[in-house]
Amino acid sequence: MKRFFVALVILAGAVGALAVTFFFGIGYYLSPQDPLAKADAVVAISGGETKTRTAEAIKLYQDGYAAHLIFSGAALDPNSPSNAKTMGATARDAGVPSAAIALDELANNTRENANGVAAIIRDKHLHSIILVTSPYHQRRAYLEFRRALGQDFVIINHSSYDGEWRRSHWWATPTSRSLTFAELQKVLYELASGNPQ
Helix, strand or coil: CHHHHHHHHHHHHHHHHHHHHHHHHHHHHHCCCCCCCCCCEEEEECCCCHHHHHHHHHHHHHCCCCCEEEEECCCCCCCCCCHHHHHHHHHHHCCCCHHHEEEECCCCCHHHHHHHHHHHHHHHCCCEEEEECCHHHHHHHHHHHHHHHCCCCEEEECCCCCCCCCHHHCCCCHHHHHHHHHHHHHHHHHHHHCCCC
């Protein structure tokens, strides 16, 4: 009987340790980050905090990390300029030459971002990108871009700053908790089904 209780205590401790590891690891799983290195292009996709994503992509270009900028995102309002066009205009206003900017203006979700950008990449014969999105969205974006570009293509994960979400304490506010659980659900759904979100 004593051995049974000892085994039970060990099992409970192991389960507890796994639960704690999972809880604290969620943010790091959703937000993979790679060491920065030069690439052929910086890709920024629109969505939450689009202005911040755009600014980070422009900064990377200006810092010499890539010779091309690719912006992706359709317009929420079909009668308005696309998100990609607005992002491109911001880059031009910051001094980026038009020849260095490519736009995918048709993407309405992350899967379409990846497929639209992949077509541009093939057309330009590029071999590597720095992928910029919000930190909580980085894993799902990476999964979609990896699927669209293939296993041999170089994708460097580099998130923009987010005003609300931190991977080290994603549970700190109601907004960041909501973002985390929603994004985790979408990632798991993507892994299970491959459907766009």
